[in-house]
Amino acid sequence: MTRPVEEDIVRRALVGVLMPTPSTLESTRKAQYGPKKKFRMTKRPPPEALEPVEVEPPPAHISILELLSSKTLSVCWSDPRSGHYADQVWRIGLARKDAFCVLTGRPIRRGDPVFRPRACETYFPANRNRMILASEVPGYARGIVLD
Known part of the structure; x- marks a missing residue:
């Protein structure tokens, strides 16, 4: 009885990984291509x-x-x-x-x-x-x- 439910969970997980929904694709693209951090160049010596x-x-x-x-x-x-x-x-x-x-x-x-x-x-x-x-x-x- 539990066997079909477990197979269904595995199948849904694989489908979610292999074919993501458009909303998850949008969120990952925004995270990857966000604004770059700016680094300040100073003449301070390194902390060590x-x-x-x-x-x-x-x-x-x-x-x-x-x-x-x-x-x-x-x-x-x-x-x-x-x-x-x-x-x-x-x-x-x-x-x-x-x-x-x-x-x-x-x-x-x-x-x-x-x-x-x-x-x-x-x-x-x-x-x-x-x-x-x-x-x-x-x-x-x-x-x-x-x-």
């Missing part, structure tokens, strides 16, 4: 730029082992929270956000040249967000390794 800088404690031990090239250096890093890296390669780049240098504690501003641990899709070190100011690396000056 206004957030306070997180001060992380310095690592227990950090030392620069050697300059490998004009763009990379080898660092020995040891910290109970982020682990031990005996010969970690750090690469030069620009700071993406404000932070503090792990060697000296000096402030780093967005856009300053800094060294960061090399990371990729398969290698994601725990200290990947830490930075060293390029001006604080002995023997490094404006992208040129001094001998």
